[in-house]
Amino acid sequence: MSVLERPTAGDASGRAAAFQSPDGGAELTIVEPLIFDASRPGRRAVRFPAASAAAAAAASGQPALPAAARRTAALRLPEVSELDLLRHFNRLSHLNHAIDLGFYPLGSCTMKYNPKVNEWAARLPGLADSHPLDPDALAQGSLELEWLLSELLREISGLAAVSLQPAAGAHGELTGMLMTRAYHRSRGEGEQRTRVLVPDSAHGTNPATASMVGYTAVTIPSNARGGIDLEALRGALGPDTAALMITNPSTLGIFEDQIDQVVAAVHEAGAIAYMDGANLNAILGRFRPGEAGFDVMHFNLHKTFSTPHGGGGPGAGPVGVSARLAPFLPAPMPMLVAGDPDEVRRNAWAGRSTPGAGFALEDPAARPTSIGKVRAFTGNFGMFVRAYTYIRSNGGSGLREVSDDAVLAANYLRVRLAGAYDLPYDRICKHEVVFSGRRQKREHGVTTLDIAKAILDHRIHPPTIYFPLIVEEALMIEPTETETLETLDAFVEVMQGIADQAAADPDALRRAPSTTPVGRLDEAAAARRPDLRHTFDGKQPGAA
Amino acid sequence: MAYSPHTSADRERMLAAIGVASVDDLFADIPEAVRASRFELPPPLSEQEVRAELARLAGRNRIPAISFLGAGVYRHLVPSVVSEVIGRSEFSTSYTPYQPEVSQGTLQSIYEFQSLICELTGMEVASASHYDGATATAEAALMACRLTRRGRVAVSTAVNPQVRRVLTTYCAGPGIELVEVPADLAQGGTGLTPLEAVAQIVDEGFACLVAQQPNIFGGIEPMADLATAAHAVGAQLVAVVEPTSLALLEAPGAYGADIVAAEGQPLGIPPSYGGPYVGLMAARMESVRQMPGRLVGATRDGEGRKGYVLTLQAREQHIRREKAASNICTNQALCALAATAYLTAVGPEGLREVAELSVAQARHVAAAIEAAGLGVLRFSAPYFAEVAIRIPEAARRHAALAEQGIVAGLLLEREYPELADTLLLAATELTRDDDIDALVTALERSR
Numbered sequence: 001m002s003v004l005e006r007p008t009a010g011d012a013s014g015r016a017a018a019f020q021s022p023d024g025g026a027e028l029t030i031v032e033p034l035i036f037d038a039s040r041p042g043r044r045a046v047r048f049p050a051a052s053a054a055a056a057a058a059a060s061g062q063p064a065l066p067a068a069a070r071r072t073a074a075l076r077l078p079e080v081s082e083l084d085l086l087r088h089f090n091r092l093s094h095l096n097h098a099i100d101l102g103f104y105p106l107g108s109c110t111m112k113y114n115p116k117v118n119e120w121a122a123r124l125p126g127l128a129d130s131h132p133l134d135p136d137a138l139a140q141g142s143l144e145l146e147w148l149l150s151e152l153l154r155e156i157s158g159l160a161a162v163s164l165q166p167a168a169g170a171h172g173e174l175t176g177m178l179m180t181r182a183y184h185r186s187r188g189e190g191e192q193r194t195r196v197l198v199p200d201s202a203h204g205t206n207p208a209t210a211s212m213v214g215y216t217a218v219t220i221p222s223n224a225r226g227g228i229d230l231e232a233l234r235g236a237l238g239p240d241t242a243a244l245m246i247t248n249p250s251t252l253g254i255f256e257d258q259i260d261q262v263v264a265a266v267h268e269a270g271a272i273a274y275m276d277g278a279n280l281n282a283i284l285g286r287f288r289p290g291e292a293g294f295d296v297m298h299f300n301l302h303k304t305f306s307t308p309h310g311g312g313g314p315g316a317g318p319v320g321v322s323a324r325l326a327p328f329l330p331a332p333m334p335m336l337v338a339g340d341p342d343e344v345r346r347n348a349w350a351g352r353s354t355p356g357a358g359f360a361l362e363d364p365a366a367r368p369t370s371i372g373k374v375r376a377f378t379g380n381f382g383m384f385v386r387a388y389t390y391i392r393s394n395g396g397s398g399l400r401e402v403s404d405d406a407v408l409a410a411n412y413l414r415v416r417l418a419g420a421y422d423l424p425y426d427r428i429c430k431h432e433v434v435f436s437g438r439r440q441k442r443e444h445g446v447t448t449l450d451i452a453k454a455i456l457d458h459r460i461h462p463p464t465i466y467f468p469l470i471v472e473e474a475l476m477i478e479p480t481e482t483e484t485l486e487t488l489d490a491f492v493e494v495m496q497g498i499a500d501q502a503a504a505d506p507d508a509l510r511r512a513p514s515t516t517p518v519g520r521l522d523e524a525a526a527a528r529r530p531d532l533r534h535t536f537d538g539k540q541p542g543a544a
Numbered sequence: 545m546a547y548s549p550h551t552s553a554d555r556e557r558m559l560a561a562i563g564v565a566s567v568d569d570l571f572a573d574i575p576e577a578v579r580a581s582r583f584e585l586p587p588p589l590s591e592q593e594v595r596a597e598l599a600r601l602a603g604r605n606r607i608p609a610i611s612f613l614g615a616g617v618y619r620h621l622v623p624s625v626v627s628e629v630i631g632r633s634e635f636s637t638s639y640t641p642y643q644p645e646v647s648q649g650t651l652q653s654i655y656e657f658q659s660l661i662c663e664l665t666g667m668e669v670a671s672a673s674h675y676d677g678a679t680a681t682a683e684a685a686l687m688a689c690r691l692t693r694r695g696r697v698a699v700s701t702a703v704n705p706q707v708r709r710v711l712t713t714y715c716a717g718p719g720i721e722l723v724e725v726p727a728d729l730a731q732g733g734t735g736l737t738p739l740e741a742v743a744q745i746v747d748e749g750f751a752c753l754v755a756q757q758p759n760i761f762g763g764i765e766p767m768a769d770l771a772t773a774a775h776a777v778g779a780q781l782v783a784v785v786e787p788t789s790l791a792l793l794e795a796p797g798a799y800g801a802d803i804v805a806a807e808g809q810p811l812g813i814p815p816s817y818g819g820p821y822v823g824l825m826a827a828r829m830e831s832v833r834q835m836p837g838r839l840v841g842a843t844r845d846g847e848g849r850k851g852y853v854l855t856l857q858a859r860e861q862h863i864r865r866e867k868a869a870s871n872i873c874t875n876q877a878l879c880a881l882a883a884t885a886y887l888t889a890v891g892p893e894g895l896r897e898v899a900e901l902s903v904a905q906a907r908h909v910a911a912a913i914e915a916a917g918l919g920v921l922r923f924s925a926p927y928f929a930e931v932a933i934r935i936p937e938a939a940r941r942h943a944a945l946a947e948q949g950i951v952a953g954l955l956l957e958r959e960y961p962e963l964a965d966t967l968l969l970a971a972t973e974l975t976r977d978d979d980i981d982a983l984v985t986a987l988e989r990s991r
Binding site: 030031032034035036043044045046047048049051052054055056058059061062063064065066068069070071072073074075076077078079080082085086088089090092093094095096097098099100101104106109111112113114115117119120121122124125126127128129130131132133134135137138139140141142144145152155156158167168169170171173174178203204205207208209210211212213214216217254255257258259260283284285286287288291292293300302306308309310311312313314315316330348349351352353364371372373374375376377378379380381382383385388389391392393394395396397398399400401402404405407408409411412414415416427428430452453456461462464467481482483484485513516517518519520521522523525526527530531532533534541542 | 545546547548549550554555557558559561562563564567569570571572573574575577578579580581582583584585586587588589591593594595596597598599600601602603604605606607608611613615616617619621623625628629631632633634635636637638639640641642643644645646647648649650652653654655656658659660662663664666668669670672673675676677678679704706707709710712713714716717718719764767768790791792793794795798807814815816817818819820821822828829832838839840841842843844845846847849850851852853855856857858860861862863864865866867868870871872873874875876877878879881885887888889890891892893894895896897898900901903904905907908910911912914925926927928942943946947951954973977980
């Protein structure tokens with residue numbers, strides 16, 4: 001493929017950004033060549049100084065790298081100029097939709113505004129250059145920040161203790177399930193409790209996590225109102241139940257209005273109540289899982305606490321636990337080892353350091369009940385900096401408003417779109433609302449996938465589709481609290497327009513999108529003949 | 545709320561449309577008995593106030609002017625252009641590319657990441673990121689168990705202790721037995737994983753041997769021999785590597801590694817007190833369906849345009865649920881982008897220069913300490929860019945130097961009780977001759 005490909009004025013479908021090969025070969029049409037295609041031997045971006053004379057002289061008395069250990073194959077990394085590198089990635093960036101470009105109501109992902117002061121904070125050299133194995137005496141700021149964030153998350157959740165270590169929500173789930181098992185084992189019930197109950201509306205991570213810990217996942221049906229079926233739950237609970245993993249508000253965007261009875265039933269059976277905190281953005285200041293009796297939950301800092309999603313991470317998935325699970329938390333914890341906690345908190349809330357206060361990482365051997373480490377060091381610290389900045393910017397009053405406005409916006413969309421799309425659970429929702437495209441499918445042969453692709457042509461990211469699994473042709477919409485009413489109204493118009501078009505011109509929707517850099521991609525072909533890397537001979541290694 | 549766009553008129557309009565009197569009505573479904581009784585958080589801060597608070601915390605850290613600390617996390621140059629790329633909010637404020645038509649930027653950059661990691665490691669397929677090198681290693685061991693249908697994992701004690709701890713936790717999940725292969729830590733020993741110990745311990749019950757190159761002590765392991773020993777009993781070799789070293793050291797694919805796991809932090813990611821980093825994983829295509837993590841593949845649209853999609857998703861939790869290869873969902877995509885931009889920015893020559901400078905300065909550190917009569921190499925084997933040196937009263941001197949803003953590497957005694965008075969000193973291309981002089985002077989003064 002030539003690197004001389006030039007932008008064309010646009011093709012039949014109006015995709016202005018497309019590049020085409022100079023020989024006009026239609027099947028070679030690409031949007032941006034691979035960086036490998038721009039490589040020329042000897043071209044450089046970043047350069048490094050030569051080794052010093054002293055370093056060169058030192059080598060003679062020291063063991064040399066053994067010849068047998070040396071790399072034999074050429075290292076064929078791209079060789080490009082710095083400007084070409086920047087243009088390449090800048091052009092790629094133009095092919096993305098992003099929160100900073102437009103509305104992104106991707107349900108369950110809480111695509112809210114990611115404040116820029118958070119980024120400023122994470123890049124402060126005093127934080128970014130902190131090495132995780134620096135002696136505690138040199139890392140007092142990092143340790144204090146971790147301790148303070150844990151204290152804030154404790155208050156937000158009403159739970160007794162928090163570990164920041166897990167790197168993402170699913171990682172927090174794994175941590176929670178490992179602690180659950182350690183708890184049951186500590187009581188001599190490790191062998192007997194083998195089943196984890198998971199509602200049928202749950203994220204796929206919940207049953208996958210249960211399996212990673214060797215538990216059997218058992219699905220509990222939802223009732224007609226979208227809540228967990230309490231009778232089915234009671235029937236499934238027993239001396240073999242290790243835990244219930246429940247998302248609240250549920251993935252239907254509905255608060256479990258019998259949550260007190262759910263938790264009581266779980267506890268009566270001697271099991272652990274796990275709350276998946278993916279949807280915490282709906283309930284800040286309104287519901288604290290610890291107060292309601294939950295034993296463990298994870299937080300998604302990249303959802304509720306505004307750390308950027310990064311195209312799929314990094315996130316952070318701290319876990320909070322009740323007192324009975326605290327002995328099992330991952331080690332090491334950041335500890336306040338000198339000073340009064342109340343005074344340290346009070347001072348920090350006033351922007352002051354506390355004279356004489358000292359922080360240290362827990363000695364890993366000090367707490368043998370710990371499940372151990374779930375990742376290296378103490379977690380995705382850069383995300384802690386951002387989340388801490390966000391919580392302090394909002395304060396308690398601001399966080400309450402976050403949830404109020406998130407719920408207000410979702411309910412506004414619920415009532416505004418109720419005529420255009422079916423609403424399987426027509427009741428007050430929390431931060432997201434789940435519609436069904438079944439009417440469009442049945443009456444006009446337009447699928448939810450078609451609807452999502454049509455939304456793309458309006459510079460809006462589609463909602464989450466086909467999830468939760470229990471809703472036919474699901475459209476899961478989470479507007480978040482940071483979108484203006486004008487944006488919400490414009491979205492309503494788009495969605496109503498698409499519903500109208502489904503009746504008037506369904507074929508147009510099946511052809512959508514028409515204004516994106518590429519059209520619908522052949523995913524079946526991608527899976528059938530995996531092409532997962534650039535190769536220099538154009539041949540892909542075969543899959544078994 | 546600090547970022548609320550709503551005027552009171554907006555809120556009134558929304559409440560009226562919904563048909564409720566107040567926002568409290570929208571929370572009426574929370575049973576009264578379990579409504580929050582308190583929410584005592586600090587008051588909101590303006591931007592200038594919150595900046596002052598974060599500056600206060602940053603100021604509480606004392607970033608050492610001179611540091612020889614590595615042990616898995618290395619201070620390398622992060623080229624300005626790398627920071628520029630990952631700072632673009634079209635990358636940072638998007639999410640998992642579920643809608644490929646509007647995610648080609650993220651998807652193509654991941655495809656390039658996969659390609660670069662394959663090239664670096666000499667492997668056939670690389671997944672699109674894990675949380676860090678430790679979890680990537682743990683997932684690699686579990687993958688080897690699935691591939692071989694065996695339930696035991698051997699790990700050399702010369703593998704980074706942070707990695708081994710995570711491996712221990714992950715193996716405890718499904719009840720996999722983890723067995724240590726003791727490295728040769730004897731006085732005058734190699735500091736490497738002895739082949740005899742491997743032969744003695746690893747048998748037909750083992751899914752894999754986990755070994756690290758360079759190992760935690762910087763030592764260069766006989767990886768080809770370790771691979772042969774593992775393969776002799778039908779076990780796999782999980783090679784834990786340091787990515788910049790692969791500019792000079794043999795690619796794992798060339799010495800028979802079955803799965804490669806690595807901490808990607810050295811590739812353009814700041815230390816940031818332990819994260820976020822990126823776990824790298826690579827393997828052979830025949831194993832791809834047991835590989836955890838996201839994969840991006842190339843395909844075409846209806847009009848023949850090339851494009852990229854998430855693929856082979858039948859391995860993943862959102863499709864397979866309890867039968868998935870892993871529960872991983874959100875990964876470290878933006879850090880993978882940093883690694884992609886870094887490898888592109890330095891290119892083959894630059895990466896070789898980084899590795900050579902690090903290797904040269906590590907020798908400079910060792911030679912300067914030995915020449916001053918302060919200490920001696922703890923192990924006999926050739927080392928890469930990190931070296932274990934026996935220095936009398938290492939703990940006291942390490943603390944004294946830290947007070948002066950010099951971190952004299954890692955005290956190995958904390959992790960290896962048999963390695964008393966031993967410092968693990970790392971060098972990178974950022975290590976200056978003056979830093980080494982200052983280290984030697986400070987060590988002399990601390991006698």
